Amino acid sequence: MMHQPNLHTLFNPKGIAVIGASTHPGKFGFVALHNILASGFDGNIFATNPKMPEILGIQTLKSVDRIPKDSIDVAMICLGPKQTIAVLPELAEKGVKAGFVVSGGFRESGAEGVELEHELVQVANSLGITIAGPNGQGFVSTPANLCSQIVSPYPPTGNISIASQSGNILSAMLNLSRAKNIGIARAISIGNQAQLGVADYIRYFGTDSETKVVVAYVEGLPNGRDFYDSLKEVSNRKPVIVIRGGTTSDGAKAASSHTGSMASDQKIFETAVLQAGGILANDPNEAFEFATAFATKPLPVGRKVIVVTTAGGWGVITADAISRSKLELLELPKDLEEQINKYLPPRWSKSNPVDLAGGETRDTIPTLIPLVLGHPQVDSMIFLGLGIQGNVARTYIESPVATTETKKMANFHISQEKRYAEAIMQASKDFDKPVFVATEIGITDSLNAGPKALIDMGEACFSSPSIAIRALEAMTNFSDREHKG
Amino acid sequence: MNSLTEFESKRLLSKFGLISCNESTAKNYEEAAAAALEIGYPIVLKISGEGTEHKSELGGVKLGINNQDELSVAFDEILVSNSEVSEFLICEHIEGKREFIAGYHIDKDFGPTIMFGLGGIFAEAISDASFRLLPCSREELLRMVYELKSSALLNEFRSEPDVDLEALADTLEAIAKCGLADPLIEAIDVNPIVISGDLPVAVDALVIKS
Structure with missing residues (x-):
């Protein structure tokens, strides 16, 4: 499976390009480039903008084909959905193995978006590129001095790694990290989970030598069994702390069997996490307190x-x-x-x-x-x-x-x-x-x-x-x- | 949806090791009386066959029948509200103070699961049940059992002995294996499991196929 090595590349790139860099400090394409430069990433950094302005001291390139071949292996893509799909073959040509797609307008936005998301995945699969997102806020990797996100903050270095289905919940935990001075290894806003599910990130954190504690915030699961299996694999080695969003709305539901009527989503989700050896937390604050304990104490x-x-x-x-x-x-x-x-x-x-x-x-x-x-x-x-x-x-x-x-x-x-x-x-x-x-x-x-x-x-x-x-x-x-x- | 009858359900589950009450089917009163003699009074009379999944609500269950005269009366009473029923189930009457429920269900996110819970008259109000994803080990099934808030009922209770946990594990394994053996099985309810002495005995069961 290409995704695990590609995820390693995403979090440890030799070079990164911001595709669709912007001159406006309020736009994603500016913030992403700013954060990458500010966090001290010492690999190659490129940025593309068709008008070729200089942004934050970097001379942008007109298009992806101007990027030197094999100088980058990761792309932070800040383009609209259709342009994102269109740019993938050129990125593959340059040696990109993994990309983060910031843009919304995919599955979360209706029928046309669903089609676009299918296409995104198909194109990425055919090129052997691993796509994180779309519709996410980016990622952080402190061992690589890399803050590739369109939001703040950049946390201190540490050994907690987080995959979150909500960008804001991720930022909340990074805020706690800063306030408590309890550091982060990797953190990623996993967006729509188009190509990779939360299970793929959990597995990566399981093998990642920089990660001691894993935290996952989950709302919906594309494949519950795979999530369970990933928890089971990783919980043998490292604590995996899971927060579930969206559990309260379902009470008893219509079911043909008595057993089915008792099997609320929440009950089964909690059963799955605990049976796999995972740790349930009620909310991001509690999850971060748990992570803090595991990260710092015998x-x-x-x-x-x-x-x-x-x-x-x-x-x-x-x-x-x-x-x-x-x-x-x-x-x-x-x-x-x-x-x-x-x-x-x-x-x-x-x-x-x-x-x-x-x-x-x-x-x-x-x-x-x-x-x-x-x-x-x-x-x-x-x-x-x-x-x-x-x-x-x-x-x-x-x-x-x-x-x-x-x-x-x-x-x-x-x-x-x-x-x-x-x-x-x-x-x-x-x-x-x-x-x-x-x-x-x-x-x-x-x-x-x-x-x-x-x-x-x-x-x-x-x-x-x-x-x-x-x-x-x-x-x-x-x-x-x-x-x- | 395509459910097996209670009789068929229990026979299927028995093949996987479920301990259930002695019982046989009858087409009419004469067969029922003969079956009752064979099983031995007291017995339970139930309507059986297609469309009788909710037999209690249909007035189709008569408990604690002690002799042939009572059987005759019960048979007539059942027929008043269930005149079209053509099959009856005669079951050994299982006596016990403690009741549990168990079942199998395919969850939309996580796939096959097994459930064990408190049964009996307070079950709905108290709602005490735990689950496991399947397949899982026998030890895991017993951990599920001990997660119940009411797990103290598995110990000696009002002069009834400790529940035979190996037999209970056999029952749960039977439900798990039965469900996993056939992808068409959507759900299984075993309700109630009555603790008779120390032995968990399935008194009613329903296998639902898609």
Whole structure:
């Protein structure tokens, strides 16, 4: 099958041409060229425009036949539907293996569009060209420093790859990637799936060495079984997180059998994803939180969680959420309790959640984190309360009645927050166990030294214990499957 | 659409290993009485043959018939609302507190699927069912069974023993194999499966062909 090697070319081109480049910053053909130039792609870059203007310092070519043969293998096609089909043979002649078709006006637009889409696929097949789209917003490949899309943003480098049937949902996840500093490997708006289905992208991400975590947003499936098979193949090696759009409209439907009447689209879709070993997410935000966890943390080997908190109420909420999940709130081992006793005054909780109850001094948290995480019964940890000292620091810094002492204290708080974040990540690395930090302060004040230190390290800072627990649960389920084989 | 009768459906599924109740067909009262003696009372009398898929709604099912006199009365009652019926089914009466349903269905996106769910009088209100795409392993079928919210019913329940899970897996495998064996089979409903002692017994079944 030509598509898999051609997809590799699409995401790792030696040269790319924007076909139909525009001089107008509001047009697709301009934005695409701009983003390719701005992202620092260091392969060959060409652009065509019949009037041969200079755009962003690039001398455009009058037509495709002016592009040097074999200088490009990928085309970003920003032409109308008929011109797109007409240009394919010339592109093949130049050595193009894969093209992204931005234009709408195909299947989504009615009967004539359906015909055009058939023709597009036929022509592409006959030339051995792989077509992504049509009717999509483009693609991103950070290992190639390539942002070939007609929208924003360009995300940081990382190991999450996304195929999305909606361009906007893709942009939303790329926005989250930027805000959280959790990077992307490949991302593509798959459009009408004319020639390639979402399954083809999932398979490519499965074999792609730059991809550790796969995310797919799916509305309709041209071939459900193929999607299921692709999930099954890839889920053996990598987590595949699936978001489904358009599940709520169908309730029970007319069916000749009782069984058929119970088999709602949503139920069968969810069955297929889970049976294949995939991971279901409710929405793009949740999907990205899950992806973040998988991308940055070691897999837990079991279900036993310990909660360490400097914030009593959040500890209670977290314990409740764990009891509702399939995770297990570890009963605090006696030997661990005795060890913790050495570092805290007697008022600490002496149970899980380990609530420090304000008894901590300068070195307590950096000492306790590895002590607790290293205990052989602990599979994973949730840490609550990061940023509380940073909050005080902010108040002191903004204070109209600041003194030398408050300023000094603010600096101490800030350096402590950073120490805590570093101690957490170091312990996680040392013991190869995941630690989930959950704090609303990551959102309310992303400059707070605690959350900021995590974000700067490219580590996850979850906005609430409940989302951290769902992500941990997803990782634990995946890890369980891995161990079962 | 071209459904098999209940009798034909159960015979077909039995070839694949479905455990179903003892039963035989009869053309008239005399044959029914003879069949009832053979099976042993109590029995269930049902209308059979073409156009009887919704026999309960047609008043075509009489449960818990304990002797020949009751059979005679039940037979007359059934004929009042089903005078054109020319075939009857005499089935062993299966007693059990727990009922489940199972079935096969070809999904438009994902192809063949199997279902297992809670049956009985609360089934529609509670709607507790899980699915798997087919083919799948026996272990996967049992995972499907344990996904039910009401899976605790598979354990010892009101002095009835644990359900024989191997027998239940056999039943589900029979449904899966039967559906997959014939591309013309569009759907299968096995409803109810009554747990008799520890054994799941198919009391009614319907195979729908396109």
